[in-house]
Amino acid sequence: MSKTLLTFVEDIYEDLELWYPLLRLQEAGYAMRVAAPEIRTYTGKHGYPAASDLRLAEARSQDFCGLLIPGGFMPDKLRRDAKVLALTREFFEQGKLVAFICHGGWIPISAKIIHGKRVTGSLGLKDDLENAGGIWRDEPVVVDGNLISSRTPRDLAPFAKAMVDFLQASAA
Numbered sequence: 001m002s003k004t005l006l007t008f009v010e011d012i013y014e015d016l017e018l019w020y021p022l023l024r025l026q027e028a029g030y031a032m033r034v035a036a037p038e039i040r041t042y043t044g045k046h047g048y049p050a051a052s053d054l055r056l057a058e059a060r061s062q063d064f065c066g067l068l069i070p071g072g073f074m075p076d077k078l079r080r081d082a083k084v085l086a087l088t089r090e091f092f093e094q095g096k097l098v099a100f101i102c103h104g105g106w107i108p109i110s111a112k113i114i115h116g117k118r119v120t121g122s123l124g125l126k127d128d129l130e131n132a133g134g135i136w137r138d139e140p141v142v143v144d145g146n147l148i149s150s151r152t153p154r155d156l157a158p159f160a161k162a163m164v165d166f167l168q169a170s171a172a
Helices: 015-027 072-080 082-093 102-110 123-131 151-172
Strands: 005-008 033-038 041-043 049-051 065-068 097-101 141-144 147-150
Touching: 005 015, 005 072, 005 082, 015 033, 015 049, 015 065, 015 097, 015 151, 033 072, 065 082, 065 102, 072 102, 082 097, 082 102, 097 151, 102 123, 102 147, 141 151, 147 151
Parallel strands: 005 033, 005 065, 065 097, 097 147
Antiparallel strands: 041 049, 141 147
């Protein structure tokens, strides 16, 4: 099985929500491909650059073991992209990791994979998650099958740990 994950990036992504999990996953032996509308450098909310190395149009779920969706305003832009929604649904339906944090939940909401699942996210997303049929939990990290969600950057340590735990258990 692949030990490479996919993540999405676009301008105004939440810097820590991309970089902390990426570095923690690398420590655990996983690689990350960064997919975006174009191959270029994108700028985070706090100015940190992230270079994409894969065009969204060319990304295939079968090439990856999981998906990380950071927050910021980026998810609100990318949730309008049919390819992003299709990839998110494919990862979910294949039982692969789909991990989102903070406002990253906008993409799984639009991909229609939240209904009946226990989830968390930014408090500002609570109503959206519930309106999509999610079962809201105000916890640092919520795991429901292959769906892992977290609230904000302050919860990054348990979020990244849950991702690594899931991937290692899936590989066993």
